[in-house]
Amino acid sequence: MRHEQALQRISTTGQGLYEFTRQVAGFVEKTGARTGLLTLFCRHTSCSLLIQENADPDVCTDMNAFFARMVPEGMDWIVHTAEGPDDMPAHIKTALTQTSISIPVADGQMVLGTWQGIYLFEHRRAPHERQVVLHFSGA
Amino acid sequence: MRHEQALQRISTTGQGLYEFTRQVAGFVEKTGARTGLLTLFCRHTSCSLLIQENADPDVCTDMNAFFARMVPEGMDWIVHTAEGPDDMPAHIKTALTQTSISIPVADGQMVLGTWQGIYLFEHRRAPHERQVVLHFSGA
Amino acid sequence: MRHEQALQRISTTGQGLYEFTRQVAGFVEKTGARTGLLTLFCRHTSCSLLIQENADPDVCTDMNAFFARMVPEGMDWIVHTAEGPDDMPAHIKTALTQTSISIPVADGQMVLGTWQGIYLFEHRRAPHERQVVLHFSGA
Numbered sequence: 001m002r003h004e005q006a007l008q009r010i011s012t013t014g015q016g017l018y019e020f021t022r023q024v025a026g027f028v029e030k031t032g033a034r035t036g037l038l039t040l041f042c043r044h045t046s047c048s049l050l051i052q053e054n055a056d057p058d059v060c061t062d063m064n065a066f067f068a069r070m071v072p073e074g075m076d077w078i079v080h081t082a083e084g085p086d087d088m089p090a091h092i093k094t095a096l097t098q099t100s101i102s103i104p105v106a107d108g109q110m111v112l113g114t115w116q117g118i119y120l121f122e123h124r125r126a127p128h129e130r131q132v133v134l135h136f137s138g139a
Numbered sequence: 140m141r142h143e144q145a146l147q148r149i150s151t152t153g154q155g156l157y158e159f160t161r162q163v164a165g166f167v168e169k170t171g172a173r174t175g176l177l178t179l180f181c182r183h184t185s186c187s188l189l190i191q192e193n194a195d196p197d198v199c200t201d202m203n204a205f206f207a208r209m210v211p212e213g214m215d216w217i218v219h220t221a222e223g224p225d226d227m228p229a230h231i232k233t234a235l236t237q238t239s240i241s242i243p244v245a246d247g248q249m250v251l252g253t254w255q256g257i258y259l260f261e262h263r264r265a266p267h268e269r270q271v272v273l274h275f276s277g278a
Numbered sequence: 279m280r281h282e283q284a285l286q287r288i289s290t291t292g293q294g295l296y297e298f299t300r301q302v303a304g305f306v307e308k309t310g311a312r313t314g315l316l317t318l319f320c321r322h323t324s325c326s327l328l329i330q331e332n333a334d335p336d337v338c339t340d341m342n343a344f345f346a347r348m349v350p351e352g353m354d355w356i357v358h359t360a361e362g363p364d365d366m367p368a369h370i371k372t373a374l375t376q377t378s379i380s381i382p383v384a385d386g387q388m389v390l391g392t393w394q395g396i397y398l399f400e401h402r403r404a405p406h407e408r409q410v411v412l413h414f415s416g417a
Contacts, residue, residue, distance in 0.1 A: 003313045003416055005384055035142045037178055037274055039315055039380045043391030045331040051238045052230060053184040058219035059230055065216060066231050070209075070348075077343060080336035091330060091337055092344050099329045100380045102178045102239045104274035106144055111272045113182030133389045135315055135382035137276060137415060138142055174281045176317055176413055190377045191369060192323040197358035198369055204355060205370050209348075241317045241378045243413035245283055250411045252321030276415060277281055 002139070004031045008132045012122040015068070015086075017050065017060040020132070021118045027134045028105055036138010038110060039102045040118065043131045046090035047122045048097040054117025067093050067123075090123035097121055105138060141278070143170045147271045151261040154207070154225075156189065156199040159271070160257045166273045167244055175277010177249060178241045179257065182270045185229035186261045187236040193256025206232050206262075229262035236260055244277060280417070282309045286410045290400040293346070293364075295328065295338040298410070299396045305412045306383055314416010316388060317380045318396065321409045324368035325400045326375040332395025345371050345401075368401035375399055383416060 006027050010018055028038060042049050053059045071092045073085040080088045101118075103110045112118075120130055145166050149157055167177060181188050192198045210231045212224040219227045240257075242249045251257075259269055284305050288296055306316060320327050331337045349370045351363040358366045379396075381388045390396075398408055 003315070005313070005382055005389075035144070037142070037176075037276055037315075039382060041380065041382050041389060043389065043394065045329065045337075045391070045393055050234055051184065052234065056219055056221070059184075059227065062217050062219050062227050063231060063234060066210070066214075071344070075344075078340050080334055080340050082334070088337065088340050092341060095328055095330065095341060096235055096374055098237070098376070102180065102241055102380055104144055104178060104180050104272045106272075111144075111180060111182065113184070113270070115184055116182065131391070133382045133384075137315055174283070176281070176315075176415055189373055190323065191373065195358055195360070198323075198366065201356050201358050201366050202370060202373060205349070205353075235374055237376070241319065241380055243283055243317060243319050243411045245411075250283075250319060250321065252323070252409070254323055255321065 004136045006134045008134055010120050010130045012128045012130055014125055015122055016064045017119040017121050019054055019117045019119050024118055024134060028110060031136050033105050033136055033138050034108050036105045036136055037102055038105050039100060039135040041100045041133040045094055046124050047120055047130055048094040048099060049101050050097055050119045050121045051101060051116050052119055053115045055115050086125045093123045143275045145273045147273055149259045149269045151267045151269055153264055154261055155203045156258040156260055158193055158256045158258050163257050163273060167249060170275050172244050172275055172277050173247050175244045175275055176241055177244050178239060178274040180239045180272040184233055185263050186259055186269055187233040187238060188240050189236055189258045189260045190240060190255050191258055192254045194254050225264045232262045282414045284412045286412055288398050288408045290406045290408055292403055293400055294342045295397040295399055297332055297395045297397050302396050302412060306388060309414050311383050311414055311416050312386050314383045314414055315380055316383050317378060317413040319378045319411040323372055324402050325398055325408055326372040326377060327379050328375055328397045328399045329379060329394050330397055331393045333393050364403045371401045
């Protein structure tokens with residue numbers, strides 16, 4: 001029984017979904033894990049985590065478009081505007097998605113469904129260096 | 140200290156909330172767990188998990204109705220339409236709710252509040268066989 | 279390797295975000311934890327958990343305002359109205375945010391990012407006594 005951690009860095013170049021399933025699978029493999037629990041934790045408040053379909057890239061396009069419509073820039077009642085028009089919408093989109101996700105590991109692999117991919121959902125327009133902590137507890 | 144897992148299958152017959160609190164409690168009981176952490180993981184991208192009030196069934200009705208209004212079918216800017224008009228809205232509703240939930244276990248029971256029930260939230264219209272992985276780590 | 283739990287009580291006096299990062303950090307410190315996983319679980323269906331920016335209080339003001347606009351009171355199709363006009367919106371806001379959050383612990387501290395604070399998001403108007411279970415597994 002043990003706990004292992006790693007820091008996954010993800011460079012983003014604007015709003016949208018960035019898949020990093022392979023990197024997470026690589027971490028799980030490297031731990032030599034058989035059974036346990038993998039937790040992902042995003043260390044930011046203007047980007048978030050999402051498990052979504054990774055078969056058709058149109059899903060990611062539509063996902064990003066929906067959030068841009070649901071939480072548009074320029075809402076005139078916003079008070080927190082000092083960090084740019086995309087900042088407060090980014091915080092709200094983060095609140096509406098996930099900061100942490102836990103995935104069981106069985107037989108050395110995450111129990112993801114056939115179409116599930118792990119994504120960082122970037123909500124800021126400017127390029128950012130993002131950090132996601134990977135944590136495994138198990139044997 | 141140990142990890143135990145089980146696969147919970149849930150048959151759905153259309154959009155809405157399907158409670159399976161009792162099945163999860165049965166899994167916890169069967170492990171003989173005293174103290175630990177239970178994690179639920181949904182292996183799909185068009186249904187999700189939710190902890191909600193299980194006292195008045197109207198809450199589930201209204202919950203489903205709200206999501207149908209917030210993410211309606213037929214949004215004309217949607218690109219991913221190949222799998223039917225309810226598919227992309229299902230992915231979005233999944234993103235807005237949960238794919239994994241963790242619940243502490245104390246004295247052999249989940250620490251759910253009085254009114255909390257565990258639900259699968261089905262976002263597709265057609266019947267589906269859904270899978271939720273139950274994972275317990277503890278003693 | 280061990281599991282430790284505590285109950286964090288939070289008194290709320292109306293809708294909005296209540297930070298309790300310091301109390302959670304105090305729990306982690308008290309366990310003498312070095313490496314592991316901290317999970318927070320909210321025992322209610324009309325308030326929720328959120329990790330958000332704790333630098334500018336305007337972020338919390340805007341967050342609360344957005345949710346009030348996205349899920350307004352008085353939607354005329356609501357069936358569950360017996361517990362007051364703010365009750366069903368509170369359930370919906372809870373569904374749109376988090377009931378559980380997991381945060382890795384490294385070197386005795388949660389791996390929160392620089393601007394991340396832990397909040398209870400109260401969705402009811404009346405004062406409430408809320409309960410969040412803190413669970414640590416690790417060494």
